[in-house]
Amino acid sequence: MASKVIHAYFNDDDILMQAVKKVKAAKHHIEEVYCPFPVHGLDKAMGLAPTRIAITSFMYGCLGLTVAIVMMNYIMIEDWPQDIGGKPSFSYIENMPAFVPIMFEMTVFFAAHLMVITFYLRSRLWPFKKAENPDVRTTDDHFVMEIEVHGDEKGLMTLLQESGAVEINKVEK
Incomplete structure (x- = not known):
């Protein structure tokens, strides 16, 4: 069974950080965040475990x-x-x-x-592995937050729009 995810696009890393904090505060699970460069503090904001x-x-x-x-x-x-x-x-x-x-x-x-x-x-990075980024813009100037939809889809989309997303797409994964 395919699951529905929402891709929220951001064009600024500071806005992305604030959006991640708001989405986590609203008790939504962020699957992944795709960035063109490392964003300091994003791992802590997402609640990821420290590396070993x-x-x-x-x-x-x-x-x-x-x-x-x-x-x-x-x-x-x-x-x-x-x-x-x-x-x-x-x-x-x-x-x-x-x-x-x-x-x-x-x-x-x-x-x-x-x-x-x-x-x-x-990291499952072996030779000839196909890239997993959902949009080529994530390698240039956009940030994508991938959130799995559970329950209130409209509320989540409204929250993302208020958080500063420049584009929001629903995708079957």
Whole structure:
């Protein structure tokens, strides 16, 4: 069964923010807001949960650090110990100051690359994916608020007009 949604078009981000607050205060659920650029505070105004990507980044960094330590211990101490610059490789802890740059780089490498992959998978952005924006103007100069219709459709449309929408369309989704 197809659901009906209302697309309210705005041409100013400040008006959009005020409209989002009014629609949320009227207890309507905003499905999505399409913007040509990031609008500061829109996620809080919509009531979205905070992102957890920083936690995953920390875990990926710890994984990179672990891989670096295990790799350097195996390569430089156990597998093929070498006397470099008069410093014998008897233990990992004695040579750790020389390994700090490698540990840092591997931590950053793992955190950055795995975080990007996680972001793309979580956002369902894969190669050759078709764009989901409802109107091409959302990539240029318009903002679209998508609200699912439940109950008082006329009241919602009146609220959106009073909030400063320049165009309102009903769409079957």
